[in-house]
Amino acid sequence: MLKIGVIGCGAIGKEHIRRLMHLIPNAEVVACTDYFIDAAKETAAKYGIPNVYQTGEELIAASEVEAIVITSSDASHAAYVLEGVKAGKQVFCEKPLAQTAADCEAIMEEEVKQGRKLVQVGFMRRYDPGYVEIKKVIDSGELGEPLMIHACHRNVSQGEGFQTEMGITNVAIHELDICRWLLGDEYKNAQVLKVKQSARSTKGYDNPQIVLLETENGSRIDVELQVSDAYGYDIQCQVVCEKGTLNLPDPSSIIKRSNATCSTTLMTDWADRFIEAYDIELADWVTKVEQGEPAGPSSWDGYAACVAADSLNRSRGTNEFLKVEMIEKPELYK
Numbered sequence: 001m002l003k004i005g006v007i008g009c010g011a012i013g014k015e016h017i018r019r020l021m022h023l024i025p026n027a028e029v030v031a032c033t034d035y036f037i038d039a040a041k042e043t044a045a046k047y048g049i050p051n052v053y054q055t056g057e058e059l060i061a062a063s064e065v066e067a068i069v070i071t072s073s074d075a076s077h078a079a080y081v082l083e084g085v086k087a088g089k090q091v092f093c094e095k096p097l098a099q100t101a102a103d104c105e106a107i108m109e110e111e112v113k114q115g116r117k118l119v120q121v122g123f124m125r126r127y128d129p130g131y132v133e134i135k136k137v138i139d140s141g142e143l144g145e146p147l148m149i150h151a152c153h154r155n156v157s158q159g160e161g162f163q164t165e166m167g168i169t170n171v172a173i174h175e176l177d178i179c180r181w182l183l184g185d186e187y188k189n190a191q192v193l194k195v196k197q198s199a200r201s202t203k204g205y206d207n208p209q210i211v212l213l214e215t216e217n218g219s220r221i222d223v224e225l226q227v228s229d230a231y232g233y234d235i236q237c238q239v240v241c242e243k244g245t246l247n248l249p250d251p252s253s254i255i256k257r258s259n260a261t262c263s264t265t266l267m268t269d270w271a272d273r274f275i276e277a278y279d280i281e282l283a284d285w286v287t288k289v290e291q292g293e294p295a296g297p298s299s300w301d302g303y304a305a306c307v308a309a310d311s312l313n314r315s316r317g318t319n320e321f322l323k324v325e326m327i328e329k330p331e332l333y334k
Ligand SMILES: NC(=O)C1=CN([C@@H]2O[C@H](COP(=O)(O)OP(=O)(O)OC[C@H]3O[C@@H](n4cnc5c(N)ncnc54)[C@H](O)[C@@H]3O)[C@@H](O)[C@H]2O)C=CC1
Pocket: 007, 008, 009, 010, 011, 012, 013, 033, 034, 035, 036, 039, 056, 071, 072, 073, 074, 076, 094, 095, 096, 122, 123, 124, 170, 270
């Protein structure tokens, strides 16, 4: 039984606690904390979590906590991950791993010093059956070389304080990870474009944006990013190969025929759209950690996405493709 402490009892923190407590037989949440301590206390009461800590640092140091799940806000991830790794504990960190390449590098340095993988990043799409199937076909070579990916990431809304740059670091970060995973390739150049703006987007951030990427092997990627005011939560991905194309399936929905109309329902948020992926992801993390070390997206993957995100944000308004420059991959991640 893996004894877990959770930092951050907000939307996804509670979702992950529910699955760790009720769906994953070899996991138990033994401690939680939140910046708003009442959120932690309420969550602990609801799920029967025995220990509530005032701070993340106290939770990381607690002797009953064997592994840590970080589901606090983006800006707080890097420091908690580093602290967890220094304590020699396994860490599952929701995306993004960090906000800067330097912070990711510090995490990798510490992991390398410890001599084993201690971090998994919450890029759950790698566990989504649709993306998994696409990767299988690409890797089989049946359709020849992948040439392009056309993707869309459309959200209904964002919370207070959302900014243009977060469209990349918080939202498109999923595409930055999944595209390099699907292609088995690294990024060479990146550019973000501000295109015709939606008249419904009046909250001070760019919407939509278009992300353009080129990989080392010459594949091209375009991602349409609508972070707000779309009609639903709609994630699309089409991989164009030499001998055919592969499309991510929409989640299944009943087909309703009524009033001379035929319709299906779209989902409105990530929690429902990727529910199966999150379930598989956390179950896999717990099992692999119990066996020795995690097998999912590593600190290196968190770093690669972070570097690409940084190039994209720096390219805004320059009209230029910027280089995506990474350090040499440490042996631990090869
Ligand atoms: N993989 C995925 O699809 C998703 C990932 N996420 C990621 O999960 C994280 C949490 O997102 P949500 O749950 O949607 O946000 P949220 O705002 O609902 O919850 C965040 C919680 O963390 C707490 N918190 C903030 N700073 C803290 C700190 N320094 N120490 C302890 N607690 C702190 C807040 O009080 C809040 O309760 C974000 O990093 C987000 O990017 C969120 C949704 C989906």
